[in-house]
Amino acid sequence: MSKRSLALRVGGAAGDGVSSTAESFAKISARSGLHTWTYSSYQSVIRGGHVWTQVRGGLDPLLSHGDDPDVVLCLNQQTMDVHQADVPEGGAIIYDVDSVKPDPTKIRKNVRLIGIALRKKAQTLSPNALMRNTVALGAAVQLFDMDFRHVESAFKDIWGDKKPEVAQQNLQAAKLGASAVVEMGGSLHLGLAYTNEAKYLMTGNEALCLGALAAGVKFLAQYPMTPASSILHWFASHGPKYGVVVKQVEDELSAMNMAVGAGFAGVRSMTATSGGGFSLMVEAIGQAGMTETPLVAVLVQRSGPSTGLPTKTEQGDLNLALGAGQGDWPRAILAPRHPEECFSLTAQAFNLAEIYQTPVIVISDLYLGEGFRTVEKLDFNVPIVRGMMAADGGTAKDFRRYQITESGVSPRALPGTKGFQFIGATDEHMENGELISDVLAGLPEFVEERRKMHEKRMRKLDGLRKDTPRPEIWGPKNADLTVILWGSTWGAAHEAILQVEEREGVKANTLEFPTIFPFHVEETLQLLRGVKQSLAVEGNYTGQFARLLRAETGYKPDHFYGRYDGEPFASRDIADKIVEVVA
Amino acid sequence: MKMEFEMDTYKSEIKPTWCPGCGDFAVLRALQTAIHALQLEPWNILIVSGIGCSSNLPHFLSTYGFHAIHGRALPVAEGAKLANPDLNVIVTGGDGDGYGIGVGHFIHAMRRNFDITYVVMNNQIYGLTTGQASPTSEKGMKTKSTPIEGVIENPIDPISLALASGATYVARTFSGDVKTMAELVKGGIEHKGFALIDCLSPCVTYNKVNTYDFFRERVYDLAKEGHDPTDMKAAFAKAMEWPAVQRERIPLGLFYRNKDLPTYEDLEISLRKGSPVRQSLGVEDPDELMAEFL
């Protein structure tokens, strides 16, 4: 029987090289022409502990990192202990025969035990046995019948022109692993027909960086925090070529305030963080709302509360994004579902921020941000719309920076523009920027002025609502159950729906929200009309989105399935839940 | 020489709302005098402030301004300066704003040696919030928040903090002498690098200890006593005189200046292409970029 997908799970202790081994395999998979999807379960330690990464490759587009791996690659005993029972019939376990022992009572039928003297073989090439992972990787490639050309090219990428001898040695090491497999009975004969047409492979965070770059970002200030740090890393190495100022600053207060300063001065500006850092940014993001300063804030969620599980995923910061900052100010919150949307919604966020002169939050999560996925070629030809500028046609004499308009958007002037000087103030102000917060506050005329100014700002929500992507239904029309979701839950939910259709003939669909705020009330109500029964699925305890949905529309989902143990949703679990609810 | 910009050009139509006699009037006057003397184009000046009586200052001038939240003026200014290094960026604010809630940013801005001029109106009290202790309040000072035994903490000394943190122009002035203050502010703006001008600027309403008279009786001019501002060790020694050791003699003037160090903007790789605000947007070589992911 030929399969349409494969999965490799690499496990070991932190410091064993799990992620580099898995990343190499992901590359090989993508270059073999497979749609590829990875998930790393790692811990907040530099050495020790137990970490593993699953790489799944498929002939058809994937929706998740999958369930059971065909092959587990054990870099230590713990990996064997934890994962040996997960390998299905027809699969294999690769391990160092000299240091790792399988437990036959736990292993399923017809699972091949590929015990290789990994360390010893590696030592034949270099005394420190650094390449034992590579020997194991070669074994995996052989088990999956993949083309060794991709191994060679992956190593070339890593060591490149600088250390060709290292690349060459590693290739030899991989070949040692491969021949061991040949000696032990050859490949698994999964029968996947590789096209060997390479696909683009990137993380959600990388796609987001590319989206920002395509939109013309020129400033990024950030303070390291998992799982947003890779955004800082990517820009630190790539930004200067494109004239992007990239700064690691003293804290997230500074990161957001610098982004505000840069946005005020007229560049496309952004910051990125996770929940803890975002908590420090709330006063300053409200400042951008009040001063009508454009910027993009990226919030890559991890498990909270507080420091939480730094390396685990969750969708628990929606309330934080919705409520960030004192008082009401207009904001948009966009929630990409997959890397393509990390790219496109981030690019769009910059336009919205400048057109409406207010912060736009892009909310993603660890599972999406850090996992590698293959993507179609991204289209960098994104529209760039910079919004209303006073100097385009307006005269300095009539200029009022906070002019009250129907759209709520006022002409903007950038420092350096002759004659249009004004003060952007975080205190409440008049159309010209003059304060009404101190000696004028409470005077009848200024009570009215304050009301008008506040309404002007808030009117921008109407435009933002018009310009943001609408909620949408995916799947069959007359479904028995509708899964309500946002963000990265998308993939596992789609896969679950396909599974229940095939397994049990259950017809389910989804209602999903690329825009969280401003809420598309009318469109949502319309889509809800066709919903027979609903299940809200999100990665938090309280159903933060479900509550928003109810607040905005009065609609209460019939069932709620929350996950908050740090792991991403598995399609199997959502499928079971769907079946349970429909039955 | 005929000047292009009159003194009044720099004044806005908004009248200060400070209490009569507030030291901040002198600082406003000094700043206006300095930018006038330098004939800076008002549209190429950005004045950023935080929150406090002192932080209202940008409204009274006709330049660009950003009246930020409490304590965050410096990072806002740093972001603006990086986005458009051609701007003359000046930061104004109070002791609470800069040495209290914003002290972390203060230290980091100085170690970066941004080409920014920071004018602090140090009244050793929280004025706007009606008279609580500030980080520069003298030990023992009774305030609304220390009514029984007075302040029990040691005051922050912004001068030695600035020297230790890498500021390259460090001065202290007094609102009782606008002329010298204007000269020192002017020197700070001209200086390439981070300039701190700590202005002893009495709050006549809430600080009844550190009054104009208090300072007049105690201040002396560093320059007149032969202090060499290129000597960092001597600068530290002078900084240590007050408030750390005694309160009878208070040195004023330029403690330290180092003209030889590169600014942050000089070192920032992305600025070598020119001012980011003038760069074209988007990516010209998307295929090359995408190829990295293949």
Ligand SMILES: Cc1ncc(C[n+]2csc(CCOP(=O)(O)OP(=O)(O)O)c2C)c(N)n1
């Ligand atoms: C986050 C925050 N905390 C507290 C305040 C209240 N507050 C406004 S001004 C100020 C102190 C101002 O003192 P200082 O900076 O010395 O300015 P001064 O009024 O003395 O010139 C405080 C605590 C605020 N606006 N924001």
Ligand code: SF4
């Ligand atoms: S309260 Fe003090 S600092 Fe504020 S304006 Fe009055 S005198 Fe100046």
Ligand SMILES: [Mg+2]
């Ligand atoms: Mg003060």
